[in-house]
Amino acid sequence: MTFDDLHIGSILVSTVRNAPVLIFAGMAGLFAERSGVIDIGLEGKILASAFVSAAVGFATQNPWYGVMAGIVVSMLLASLQAYIAITQKGNQLVAGIAINIAMSGLTFVVAQYFFQQGGRTPDLGSARLFDVVLPGSAAVEHIPFLGWFYAHLIGGHSVLVYLAFALVPLVHWVVYHSRFGLRLRACGENPHAADAAGVNVERQRYMAMLIAGFLCSFSGAYLSIVQSGFFLRDMSAGAGYLALTAMVFGNWRPLYTFLGCLMFGFFGAVQIQIEGVELPVIGRLPGAMIQMVPYVLTVIVLAGLMAKSVAPKALGSPFVKSR
Amino acid sequence: MNKDLPRWATGFVMPLLNLLSALLVTALVIHLLGESPTESLAILVNSAVVNPEGLSYTLFYASTFIFTGLAVSIAMEAGLFNIGAEGQMYFAGLGLTLAMLTFDSSLSAWLLIPIGMLGAALFGALWAFVPGYLQAKRGSHVVVTTIMFNYIAGALMNTIIVKLVPAGEQNPASRAFAAAAEMPRLNQWFPILGETPLNISFFLAIIALVIYGVVVSRSSWGFKLRATGLNKHAAHYAGIRISKMIIIVMLISGALAGLGSVNSIMGSTHYLSLNFVGGAGFIGIAIALMGRQHPVGIFLSAVLFGALTQGGFDLSLEKQNIPPEMVILVQGLIILFCGAMENLYAPAIAKMLKLKK
Numbered sequence: 283m284t285f286d287d288l289h290i291g292s293i294l295v296s297t298v299r300n301a302p303v304l305i306f307a308g309m310a311g312l313f314a315e316r317s318g319v320i321d322i323g324l325e326g327k328i329l330a331s332a333f334v335s336a337a338v339g340f341a342t343q344n345p346w347y348g349v350m351a352g353i354v355v356s357m358l359l360a361s362l363q364a365y366i367a368i369t370q371k372g373n374q375l376v377a378g379i380a381i382n383i384a385m386s387g388l389t390f391v392v393a394q395y396f397f398q399q400g401g402r403t404p405d406l407g408s409a410r411l412f413d414v415v416l417p418g419s420a421a422v423e424h425i426p427f428l429g430w431f432y433a434h435l436i437g438g439h440s441v442l443v444y445l446a447f448a449l450v451p452l453v454h455w456v457v458y459h460s461r462f463g464l465r466l467r468a469c470g471e472n473p474h475a476a477d478a479a480g481v482n483v484e485r486q487r488y489m490a491m492l493i494a495g496f497l498c499s500f501s502g503a504y505l506s507i508v509q510s511g512f513f514l515r516d517m518s519a520g521a522g523y524l525a526l527t528a529m530v531f532g533n534w535r536p537l538y539t540f541l542g543c544l545m546f547g548f549f550g551a552v553q554i555q556i557e558g559v560e561l562p563v564i565g566r567l568p569g570a571m572i573q574m575v576p577y578v579l580t581v582i583v584l585a586g587l588m589a590k591s592v593a594p595k596a597l598g599s600p601f602v603k604s605r
Numbered sequence: 606m607n608k609d610l611p612r613w614a615t616g617f618v619m620p621l622l623n624l625l626s627a628l629l630v631t632a633l634v635i636h637l638l639g640e641s642p643t644e645s646l647a648i649l650v651n652s653a654v655v656n657p658e659g660l661s662y663t664l665f666y667a668s669t670f671i672f673t674g675l676a677v678s679i680a681m682e683a684g685l686f687n688i689g690a691e692g693q694m695y696f697a698g699l700g701l702t703l704a705m706l707t708f709d710s711s712l713s714a715w716l717l718i719p720i721g722m723l724g725a726a727l728f729g730a731l732w733a734f735v736p737g738y739l740q741a742k743r744g745s746h747v748v749v750t751t752i753m754f755n756y757i758a759g760a761l762m763n764t765i766i767v768k769l770v771p772a773g774e775q776n777p778a779s780r781a782f783a784a785a786a787e788m789p790r791l792n793q794w795f796p797i798l799g800e801t802p803l804n805i806s807f808f809l810a811i812i813a814l815v816i817y818g819v820v821v822s823r824s825s826w827g828f829k830l831r832a833t834g835l836n837k838h839a840a841h842y843a844g845i846r847i848s849k850m851i852i853i854v855m856l857i858s859g860a861l862a863g864l865g866s867v868n869s870i871m872g873s874t875h876y877l878s879l880n881f882v883g884g885a886g887f888i889g890i891a892i893a894l895m896g897r898q899h900p901v902g903i904f905l906s907a908v909l910f911g912a913l914t915q916g917g918f919d920l921s922l923e924k925q926n927i928p929p930e931m932v933i934l935v936q937g938l939i940i941l942f943c944g945a946m947e948n949l950y951a952p953a954i955a956k957m958l959k960l961k962k
Contacts, residue, residue: 322748366945375686375748376894377945383887384937388634390930395638401930523752530749570763577756581735584745584753 293551295434299509300547302446303328303501307525308532308539309453310498314360315534316457317490318470318596319367322378323359324498325522326385331356331502333389336403336513337396343409345507352499359385360495361488368487371600382522390515401515403506410511411440440508442500449497454536466490470594473601483601501525520577527580534594542583549576614954620895620902620943622950624909627938634934638926648923649916659915661791661801665868667904667911668803671810672865673889674907675817676729678898680747680858682821683850684834689736689751690862691886692758693729697863698870699765700728702779702877706769709783717786721871722809722864729863730856732758737855741848747855755886766879778878788872806868811904813861818900830854862886884933888914891936894944910936 307324314321331352339348359381366377390401397403416437422429457463465486468476473483501521506513528542553572610619632642652659673690680687704724709717736750769779788804821827832840833850841847869881888910895909896902917932942949 370946370948372945372948374945376940379688379890380937380941380945382937383940384934387930387933387935387937391634391638391928391934394928394930395926401928520752520756523749527749527753570760573763574757574760577753577760580753581739581745581750581757584750585739585743586745 289555291430291434293548293555296551296554297544297548298435298439298443300550301543302443302504303509303521304525304528304543304546305446305449305540306497306499306501306504307522308528308543309449309536310494310496310501311526311529312453312457312534312536312539313466313490313497314494315529315597316466316470316594317487318473318594318599318601319364319487319491320374320378320598321363321491321494322375322526323363323381323522324378324501324525325518325520326378326381326383327356327359327495327498328502328505328518328522329382329385329389329516330359331499332506332517333393333403333502333513335499335503336406336506337393339409339507340404340406345406345409345411348409348507349500349503352503353496356499356502357492357495360491360498364488364491367491367600368484371602374598374600386516389513393513393515403513406507406511409507411442411508413438413440414444440504442504442508445500446504450536450540457536462489467594469601470596473596474604477601477603483603487601524576524580527583530593531583533592546576546579549579610951610955610958614958615951616897616899616902618954619947619950620897623942623947624895624939626949627935627942630938630942631931631935634931635927640924640926645920645924645927648920649912652919653912653916657797658799658801659919661798661803662915663908663911664807665801665803665873665911666914667907668807668810668868668872669865669885670888670892670907670910671814671903672868673862673885674892674896674903675813675889676858676862676865676886677889677893678896678903679817679821679830679861680854681893681898682834683830683854684837685737685740685851685854685858686748687733687736687751687855687858687862688748688890689733689754689886690858690865690889691882691884692751692755693732693859693862694865694869694886695755695758695762695880695882696732697725697727697729697859698866698877698881699762700724700726700731700863701866701870702769705782705786705871706779709786712785714785714787714789718788718871721786722867725863725866726860727863729866730860733855733859733862734852737852737859740855741851747851759880762879766877769877776878779876781876782871786871787875788867790872802873804868804872806872809864809867810907813864814900814904817903821898862889865889884936888936891939891943894940894947 307328311321311324334355335348335352338351339345363377363381366372367374393401393403414437416432419433419437422432457466465476465481468481469483469486477483505517524546528546529539531542532538553575556572635642635645653663654660673694676690677687701721701724704720708720732754736747736754739745739750740747766777770777771780788806790802790804792798792801821830829845829850832843833845833847837847865885870877892903892906892910896906913932913935917929920927921929
């Protein structure tokens with residue numbers, strides 16, 4: 283096996299292409315959980331938005347209408363979660379799981395009803411989001427390394443990829459340097475203190491959930507209208523949970539969550555690349571074994587073998603105003 | 606659970622109202638799909654309850670669901686949300702199959718059935734042990750780890766089942782077991798049930814329900830279990846070793862989920878196949894929430910889900926716009942209304958009761 287067999291270049295490019303699904307969902311989860319609401323329903327929101335984006339994108343032949351429809355659906359689901367977690371003071375875990383299961387069924391039923399293709403939507407074809415070609419890409423193409431770096435690693439992705447990467451510093455700024463972020467963190471750490479300081483905890487949490495719904499929708503839209511070009515049953519395949527884990531891994535901090543997302547994106551890329559490749563000592567790895575790697579890694583991360591993570595203190599507990 | 610209301614209201618009226626709400630939303634979806642909800646309900650009831658063969662299938666599915674429901678319930682009693690019944694039952698199928706492939710040619714049915722159950726329970730418990738251990742010792746949340754273990758089980762079984770496929774076969778399944786390893790079917794004694802797979806696992810499930818009821822609410826261990834679930838810190842001060850409790854409960858939970866595979870494999874297919882669990886583990890979550898972790902509630906919810914599964918199949922044959930996946934949506938809605946929004950109607954009921962006084 284030589285270095286070239288592993289296709290480091292294509293692994294890096296597909297890492298960049300894999301990561302946005304996790305980055306959008308990870309940043310979404312970060313807003314929800316920093317406000318004190320567990321968002322285990324990311325998976326269901328991704329799935330719903332992926333389906334609606336693909337279906338509307340196909341029907342209108344315009345990907346942007348798809349993205350917008352995805353935003354609406356994902357924010358509606360987030361409102362439902364917020365209603366349960368904040369107004370009803372119900373069990374947040376159960377609500378999230380319920381949304382995930384219900385969406386897994388509903389997206390199939392509706393996709394089947396409209397398209398009769400076994401729960402799949404038709405190919406979006408030209409209604410997929412186009413890739414950005416950076417100016418001068420053709421000119422530098424022949425320069426070794428630099429040409430590849432500029433035209434394929436940095437350039438040549440969909441707008442949503444750039445949006446995802448740009449989101450990270452923005453979220454960092456909002457969470458740590460804005461008034462909204464200060465209140466957000468206060469609600470997640472000590473809602474009673476925040477309340478005493480005059481913050482409307484319930485409204486803050488609703489806002490956080492709506493932002494989460496908004497951001498999470500891009501995850502689904504990216505899956506269906508950028509990555510695959512169609513919706514497929516259960517196509518999120520655990521991305522919501524992986525994003526959540528990246529967040530736990532990153533200690534509920536935007537920059538480290540981003541690194542976690544990149545790591546999972548990298549493993550996803552490696553999985554595709556080394557499938558069928560003869561490796562030294564271990565030989566050929568069966569695809570399913572490689573498929574397991576991110577999940578096993580997640581368990582290892584959760585077990586605290588890499589770093590100890592500290593959740594927002596009020597995470598998961600409904601806020602009851604003290605009298 | 607609302608403490609201001611009488612027990613009949615929290616234990617019976619509220620779950621019923623929540624269930625009706627979930628079914629109402631389902632009816633709305635069916636209506637939007639252009640089918641008649643009332644007609645669909647009639648087809649469902651007829652094929653799942655009225656017709657004896659259908660009822661037999663309903664109880665067959667219910668037997669598996671009782672085990673997965675019990676698995677989720679017992680963990681819930683200790684305050685643990687085990688989402689991994691799906692993976693635990695899947696992995697348990699491997700334990701059962703390995704036991705059968707080893708012994709089915711040499712032992713009699715009297716020994717094979719207990720050995721199969723043992724294999725299933727052991728592998729199910731093993732698959733639940735790691736999340737339990739990590740929760741107890743490292744504080745990793747059991748919800749996320751069990752979800753991960755579902756995915757890991759799925760990927761792992763993909764690789765393992767291929768190795769069990771007999772030479773010359775194409776189907777991703779193990780060889781069929783010898784006839785001695787088949788659970789006796791109830792249609793031997795009740796011919797009216799027809800050619801249905803309902804087998805003595807149904808009685809095993811009932812026995813499991815009774816044992817669960819006695820152990821959880823009548824034994825001292827059950828008291829410690831519930832104390833852990835109600836208030837971990839108080840239980841710790843009362844001298845209960847929480848981490849040991851968590852690990853033991855997860856082992857039992859996994860073993861119960863594992864026993865669900867006995868009905869599915871030894872009672873019906875007689876071989877291990879890809880994805881044989883088919884969501885029974887997730888249905889266990891809905892059953893535990895709707896049945897409020899009470900044996901009678903678990904039984905009734907399991908029968909309801911058995912009827913939905915059986916009736917859902919027939920419904921999807923007759924109604925073009927209603928695929929069998931509709932059951933997954935109903936499941937999600939029931940978890941939503943009976944679990945997350947369980948107190949939705951509490952204020953209204955409280956108001957009504959006060960008006961009467």
